[in-house]
Amino acid sequence: MSTFPHPWRTLSQLDDVVVCWRPNLPGTKHAATDGRNIIWMVKNLLQVERRCALQHELIHIELGHTCKQDARIEAQVRQITAERLIPARLLFRAWKAALSIEEWAESLWVTPAVLHDRLDNLSPDEQHTAEQLKASARERGAD
Template sequence: MSVFPHPWKALRELDTVAVSWRDDLPPPVHAVTNGRNIIWMAKNLLQVERRCALQHELIHIEHGHTCRQNSRIEAQVRQITAERLIPARLLFRAWKAALSVEEWAESLWVTPAVLADRLDHLSPDEQHTAEQLKASARERGAD
């Protein structure tokens, strides 16, 4: 059993949704969906980008978003994506070992953008834990 959330497994459980690999999505678009039964995903993505894009599009499908969404909805979907891909238990465990944001994101198997979305929406309890970790790092002489 994987310790990480697994959007590809979630996709397999949705037997009515297919992924179509495309080489014509305009950058920086990684993937889009019709909100019902298909996700178009760029062929040239790294595996971590595919994982994050898939989770994002699955949330659009889950919420029935069938057309282009406004920035408020996109921000909500990014927040949900980050929360699903990075549970708190993994977020803080990886934080203690990471030497940079990029390394932290890589150890969580997400993009730095998804990690940033997760950090932007910490719960009050998570914020408290983050402050404790920062204080502990300062005591050890790290940033």
């Protein structure tokens, strides 16, 4: 079993969903979906960007979002995306070794934006663990 969640494996199990590669999409979008069976994705994305965008669009399909969503729904989908791509066990293991948010995100195979979404939505138990890690780092003299 893979250590990291794998949205491409999830996609491969969905017989009726296809990815259509595009040179670009409106605005700064990396991907979009019809909410049923098509995901449009910008073809020149980095692999980590593709992974994060695919997970995001798969969640829209899972939730049946067939049209543009408001900011509240997008925030919910970003939160679910971050939680699925970064389980707590991986989040805290990688935290101990990272020197920057970019390095931390890279070690988790996500974009810094997805990592920020995960950190902004920690559960109470995860917040407690984070505080313990911060205190431990302070005791060791780390920032």
